[in-house]
Amino acid sequence: MDQYDAFVKIAHRLADAARPVVRKYYRTAVAVDVKADASPVTIADREVETAMRAILAEECPDHGILGEEHGRHNLDAEYVWVLDPIDGTKSFIVGKPSFATLIALCHNGKPVLGIIDQAITDERWVGVSGRKTTFNGNPVQTRQCPALNQAIFFTTAPELFRGPQIPAYEAIRNQCRQPMYGVDAYAYGLTALGLADIVVEANLQAYDFCALAPVVEGAGGAMCDWRGNALTMDSDGCVIAAGDRACLEQALEITRTSLP
Numbered sequence: 252m253d254q255y256d257a258f259v260k261i262a263h264r265l266a267d268a269a270r271p272v273v274r275k276y277y278r279t280a281v282a283v284d285v286k287a288d289a290s291p292v293t294i295a296d297r298e299v300e301t302a303m304r305a306i307l308a309e310e311c312p313d314h315g316i317l318g319e320e321h322g323r324h325n326l327d328a329e330y331v332w333v334l335d336p337i338d339g340t341k342s343f344i345v346g347k348p349s350f351a352t353l354i355a356l357c358h359n360g361k362p363v364l365g366i367i368d369q370a371i372t373d374e375r376w377v378g379v380s381g382r383k384t385t386f387n388g389n390p391v392q393t394r395q396c397p398a399l400n401q402a403i404f405f406t407t408a409p410e411l412f413r414g415p416q417i418p419a420y421e422a423i424r425n426q427c428r429q430p431m432y433g434v435d436a437y438a439y440g441l442t443a444l445g446l447a448d449i450v451v452e453a454n455l456q457a458y459d460f461c462a463l464a465p466v467v468e469g470a471g472g473a474m475c476d477w478r479g480n481a482l483t484m485d486s487d488g489c490v491i492a493a494g495d496r497a498c499l500e501q502a503l504e505i506t507r508t509s510l511p
Contacts, residue, residue, distance in 0.1 A: 255379055258330075258364055261310050262354050266368040266375060268302040269336060269352040273370040278346040291340050296320050299336030299352060307332055317484070319458045326484075331357045333484065335458040339407075339435035348372055349434040355461035360483040365462035367440045376440045378465030384443055393472040393494030394445035399426040399501045402448035402493075405438035406430075416453045416489065419477075419509035423451055423502050439463040442494050443470035449498055451506075453477075455488035467492045473499050477506035 276295035283291050300320045307316055315331035316324040325331075332355065337343050339350030348371040356364040363380040376386050383390040396402050404427035412420040424430050427449065431438070436459070441447040443466050452460075464474040464482045474492040475481060482490065491506065493499035 255364065255382075258356055259377065259379060261306070262356065262364055262366050262377070264306050264310070265303040265332075265334075265354050266352060266366050268306055269299045269368065270370040272299045272302060273337065273343075273352065277343065277348075277371055281344070283344055291344060292320065293337075293340060293344065295343065296336045296340060300334055303332075303334055303336065303354070317457060319456070329359060331360075331484065333357060333362075333458050333461040335436075335462070338459060339437070342433070342435065347433075349437045351436045351440070353436055353458065353462035355458075355465070357461060357484050360485060362461040362464045362482060362484075365465035367436055367462060367466055369437065369440075374440070376443055376466045378443075378462075378467070378469040380465060380469075382469055384466050384469030386440075386444060391444050391470050393442060393467070393470045394448070396448040396493075396495040397497040399423065399449070399498060400428060402427045402498055403429045403431060403446075405434065405441070405447055405450045406432060406452055407435050407438075408432060411455075412453050415509045415511075419506050420451060420453070422505045423449075426501075436463060439467055439474075439492050442472060442492055443467055445470075445494060448495065449491065449493040449502060451491050451502060453489040455490060457484045457486070457488075460486070460488070460490050463490075463492065467494075470494070472496075475499070475503075477503070477510060479503050479507070 315328035
């Protein structure tokens with residue numbers, strides 16, 4: 252575990268480097284560009300990732316990097332860092348403090364370390380394979396929720412879902428006690444804290460979900476794809492996270508039927 256200790260220190264350095272950039276641009280008249288996939292991007296997104304990549308080049312130049320804004324580097328490496336400088340750019344643009352910086356380390360494609368960092372509210376979740384997830388340095392635990400009809404359900408937006416994914420999402424949403432929307436990766440942090448129960452999303456990229464799995468799992472929850480498979484960098488981006496595995500299994504009964 253000594254090697255993981257070193258990697259956790261690097262991950263904290265990355266999150267610490269992101270914070271002053273995020274704070275500098277938060278609630279300012281920052282210019283917004285539209286990428287080829289129609290998603291927004293700002294100078295804050297780009298500067299945060301640049302700062303993190305500079306640290307990785309110094310600390311572990313033999314590692315790979317997959318970043319949302321600056322692309323791929325050495326993805327065949329044993330260890331690959333997966334970076335989303337601002338997950339929830341739309342929230343960032345409108346001054347809503349529910350975005351996060353996501354930092355993951357994958358070993359042979361599997362996420363083994365994840366950080367969810369919220370610079371404005373000064374909140375940081377850290378998940379490491381085989382260890383208890385912490386929130387601002389204190390261990391956290393998901394809560395029991397054995398049935399969907401007892402669950403507080405999150406997704407970023409109904410528009411995430413397409414084609415046969417739509418009825419699966421609607422079936423889960425309609426069974427849950429309370430649906431909630433619009434907080435991106437922050438929902439997974441709330442699940443790790445035992446304040447929410449299940450998150451269902453689709454058509455994400457690796458940098459959207461790799462950091463989340465170690466956080467949820469280290470808090471006692473579970474996270475997988477819509478077939479129930481463990482997440483990797485190559486997963487298709489349809490994901491479920493739940494604080495209670497019984498709740499997860501009920502959702503999987505629905506999602507599995509929507510897949511070809």
